[in-house]
Amino acid sequence: MNAEELLDVCPVVPVVVLRDAADAVPLARALVAGGLPAIEVTLRTPAALEAVERIAAEVPDAVVGAGTVVAPGQAEAAAGAGARFLVSPGCTDALREAMTATGLPFLAGVSSASEAMALLEHGITAMKFFPAKAAGGPDYLRSLAGPLPQVRFCPTGGITPDTAADYLALANVGCVGGTWLTPDDAVRSGDWARVEALARKAAALR
Ligand code: 3PG
Numbered sequence: 001m002n003a004e005e006l007l008d009v010c011p012v013v014p015v016v017v018l019r020d021a022a023d024a025v026p027l028a029r030a031l032v033a034g035g036l037p038a039i040e041v042t043l044r045t046p047a048a049l050e051a052v053e054r055i056a057a058e059v060p061d062a063v064v065g066a067g068t069v070v071a072p073g074q075a076e077a078a079a080g081a082g083a084r085f086l087v088s089p090g091c092t093d094a095l096r097e098a099m100t101a102t103g104l105p106f107l108a109g110v111s112s113a114s115e116a117m118a119l120l121e122h123g124i125t126a127m128k129f130f131p132a133k134a135a136g137g138p139d140y141l142r143s144l145a146g147p148l149p150q151v152r153f154c155p156t157g158g159i160t161p162d163t164a165a166d167y168l169a170l171a172n173v174g175c176v177g178g179t180w181l182t183p184d185d186a187v188r189s190g191d192w193a194r195v196e197a198l199a200r201k202a203a204a205l206r
Pocket of ligand 1 (some may be wrong): 015067068089130156157158159176177179182
């Protein structure tokens with residue numbers, strides 16, 4: 001799978017914050033059952049790498065990746081844990097080099113034409129658009145499609161079930177990401193049926 005193919009795995013990539021690695025497997029199973037196999041586990045908690053490891057080992061139908069990769073060393077750590085893709089909110093030269101070195105597909109974050117052009121200079125055409133809502137939303141992305149038609153995005157940040165379809169309707173959007181599929185209270189209480197139902201609704205968006 002390359003980064004372009006990653007954008008086509010499913011219309012919505014759940015962005016997950018896991019405090020307890022024991023929640024990882026049931027949560028991933030619920031998302032897969034709901035029709036969303038690509039799961040971004042954010043490296044924002046101490047449990048994140050173990051969560052990636054458990055999903056990679058125990059949920060073969062999931063395509064688990066690591067998100068919030070902000071330091072070069074995290075790219076290698078995530079790859080070692082079994083991540084199949086990497087996502088970062090922004091990009092530096094060092095981070096891009098570290099993510100490239102893993103051999104994994106990655107979505108580096110951009111929020112301007114210049115940032116997208118910097119990645120294009122390295123042959124990178126699939127990117128994260130972050131923070132999607134605050135940076136200008138669907139109107140901004142539509143504007144980028146004119147001068148940069150070769151770039152496709154996964155917008156993330158401030159997207160809701162009500163606004164996701166506006167992004168997905170754009171020619172330069174492959175999928176969107178969001179945390180709304182795994183509400184904190186549902187994860188804390190182990191309400192996997194609710195997570196599955198939210199995933200099913202999102203999977204039907206396209
Ligand atoms: C991200 O890292 O992509 C954002 O934190 C997504 O969060 P949100 O869907 O809650 O805006």
